Amino acid sequence: MLRPLHSLLVLPLLWAGTALAQTAPASSINKAKLDSLLTILDTNHKLAGSLQLTQNGQVVYSRAIGPEQAGVPATTATHYRIGSISKTFTATMVMQLVEEGKLKLNAPIATWFPTLPNAATITVDHLLHHRSGLFDFTHDPAYVQYMTQPKTQAELLAIISAQPVEFAPGAKYAYNNSNYVVLSYLVEKLTKQPYAQALQKRIADKLGLKDTYYGSRIDSKKHEAASFMWDGATWQVQRETDMSIPSGAGAITSTPADLTRFIEGLYAGKLVKPATLQLMQTLQDGYGKGLSLIPFGSKQGFGHFGSIDGYRSALTYFPADKLTIAYCGNGVASGYSVNDLVIGALAIYFNKPYPLPDFSGPTLTAAELSGFVGEYASxxxxxxxxxxxxxxxxxxxATGQSPFPLTAKSKTTFVYSTAGITMEFDAVAHTFMLHQGANHFLFTRQ
Known part of the structure; x- marks a missing residue:
C-alpha cells in the first residue's frame, strides 16, 4: 500500500539539543559504531535494507542488511522500490518543463484534466505543494482490494474525481498521493512519452543512473528486493502494489548509490538551474516542490522519505556539509523506524553522543500496556x-512532533534510546517521569 509518508523530522528530541560539531573528515568517521548499529538492527530484525553516506562525492559508508528475497541476503547492489522519493523525481521533471517554457506553475489543471473537481482553480503549483484539496485515492476504502491490480489513467482519474474535494485549492497543506499521480500524467502529456521514458531521458541518462527506473512486477533475476514485515519469528513477504497505480508518486525503483547521484546531480545544477532549485526548496507549511526541509540539530538538509508496501526509504542532502544520506529498505518491524536509523547514522557521522539501541527487555501484554495509555501533561x-x-x-x-516507539526495559520503564529518553511509569498514580540527559520532568495523565 502506498502510504501517506514524506519527510519526517529527523531529530525528535523534546527540546533543542546542543549545536552539532563541525563536519568530520571521512577518515575520522566512526565506521565501527555505524557497523554496530546496523548489526544490532539486523540481529534484532528491526530493519532490512541498504544504507549509504557520501561526503563531497566520496562514499564514506555503505552496507546492506537483511534479505533481498526469501533466503537470499541483500547486497549494496540490491534494487528497492523507493516509494514517495519518486515525488522528487517527478517534481524535477515538472520544473524542467517550466524552464523549457512548456508549462507555467500558475496554469490551471483544467487545461489537461477538466473532469477533476475544482480543475479550473487548482494550479500546477498547488499539486507540487500538496495544496490542491483533491481526494487522495489511497484513502479510498476499496484501495486495498484493487492495489495489486493494473489501473489505467482514466480509471484512477475517475476514482479521484468521484470523491468530494477536501478543501478549497490553496487553503491548506495536506500530503496527498493524488497530486503527484496527476503530475505524472501531466509529464506524459507534455513530453509525449510514457513516464518511464521521460524519467530515463530527463534524469537517468543525464546522470548515468544505471539502477533507477520505473518499476514493474518484482523480478528476482534483476536483484529486485521483495518487501517484508517481521512477524516476530520470520520475515513475511508483503502484498505487491501494481506499479500502474502510484506512477510518479511512488513507482520508481533505485539503489542508495543512484539516489545519491540523483540528489547530488540536482544540487550541482545538472538537472535544473540554481534558481529553479531554489524554488523547489521554497517551503509552504514545511513542503517545497518535491522537497522537504529535514533538519538535524542546527544543520539543514533537503530531501524526502518514502513508503510503499513493506519498503521504506530516505534521501537527504546537507548542502553546507556536502553530505548525502540515502537508505533503501524492504523490511520493517515494530519498535524501530527509518527515521530512527537516519538519526543514528547522522549522530555517529557528526560525532554526536549517541547510545546504541538496546532491544532487550520484557514482553508486556495488551492489558499491561493499556494502563499507561493516555495524554499526559507537565x-x-x-x-x-x-x-x-x-x-x-x-x-x-509529543505536541507537534512525529511519533516514536518505546522499548520496554522493565514492566514500568521504557526507553527511546535514539534520543536518550527514559520514561518511568506509575500506573496507579497515572504519571510518568521523563528523563533526557540532565533534564527530569513529571507528567500526569489528563
Missing part, C-alpha cells in the same frame, strides 16, 4: 505527550 513544560499502545509496545508522540 507543569514544568508546555509540551503534552500522548502515549499509545501498538504491536506489544508503547508509542509516544
Amino acid at each position: 507543569s514544568q513544560m508546555p509540551l503534552k505527550i500522548s502515549i499509545m499502545a501498538a504491536q506489544n509496545t508503547l508509542v509516544a508522540q
Whole structure:
C-alpha cells in the first residue's frame, strides 16, 4: 500500500539539543559504531535494507542488511522500490518543463484534466505543494482490494474525481498521493512519452543512473528486493502494489548509490538551474516542490522519505556539509523506524553522543500496556505527550512532533534510546517521569 509518508523530522528530541560539531573528515568517521548499529538492527530484525553516506562525492559508508528475497541476503547492489522519493523525481521533471517554457506553475489543471473537481482553480503549483484539496485515492476504502491490480489513467482519474474535494485549492497543506499521480500524467502529456521514458531521458541518462527506473512486477533475476514485515519469528513477504497505480508518486525503483547521484546531480545544477532549485526548496507549511526541509540539530538538509508496501526509504542532502544520506529498505518491524536509523547514522557521522539501541527487555501484554495509555501533561513544560499502545509496545508522540516507539526495559520503564529518553511509569498514580540527559520532568495523565 502506498502510504501517506514524506519527510519526517529527523531529530525528535523534546527540546533543542546542543549545536552539532563541525563536519568530520571521512577518515575520522566512526565506521565501527555505524557497523554496530546496523548489526544490532539486523540481529534484532528491526530493519532490512541498504544504507549509504557520501561526503563531497566520496562514499564514506555503505552496507546492506537483511534479505533481498526469501533466503537470499541483500547486497549494496540490491534494487528497492523507493516509494514517495519518486515525488522528487517527478517534481524535477515538472520544473524542467517550466524552464523549457512548456508549462507555467500558475496554469490551471483544467487545461489537461477538466473532469477533476475544482480543475479550473487548482494550479500546477498547488499539486507540487500538496495544496490542491483533491481526494487522495489511497484513502479510498476499496484501495486495498484493487492495489495489486493494473489501473489505467482514466480509471484512477475517475476514482479521484468521484470523491468530494477536501478543501478549497490553496487553503491548506495536506500530503496527498493524488497530486503527484496527476503530475505524472501531466509529464506524459507534455513530453509525449510514457513516464518511464521521460524519467530515463530527463534524469537517468543525464546522470548515468544505471539502477533507477520505473518499476514493474518484482523480478528476482534483476536483484529486485521483495518487501517484508517481521512477524516476530520470520520475515513475511508483503502484498505487491501494481506499479500502474502510484506512477510518479511512488513507482520508481533505485539503489542508495543512484539516489545519491540523483540528489547530488540536482544540487550541482545538472538537472535544473540554481534558481529553479531554489524554488523547489521554497517551503509552504514545511513542503517545497518535491522537497522537504529535514533538519538535524542546527544543520539543514533537503530531501524526502518514502513508503510503499513493506519498503521504506530516505534521501537527504546537507548542502553546507556536502553530505548525502540515502537508505533503501524492504523490511520493517515494530519498535524501530527509518527515521530512527537516519538519526543514528547522522549522530555517529557528526560525532554526536549517541547510545546504541538496546532491544532487550520484557514482553508486556495488551492489558499491561493499556494502563499507561493516555495524554499526559507537565507543569514544568508546555509540551503534552500522548502515549499509545501498538504491536506489544508503547508509542509516544509529543505536541507537534512525529511519533516514536518505546522499548520496554522493565514492566514500568521504557526507553527511546535514539534520543536518550527514559520514561518511568506509575500506573496507579497515572504519571510518568521523563528523563533526557540532565533534564527530569513529571507528567500526569489528563
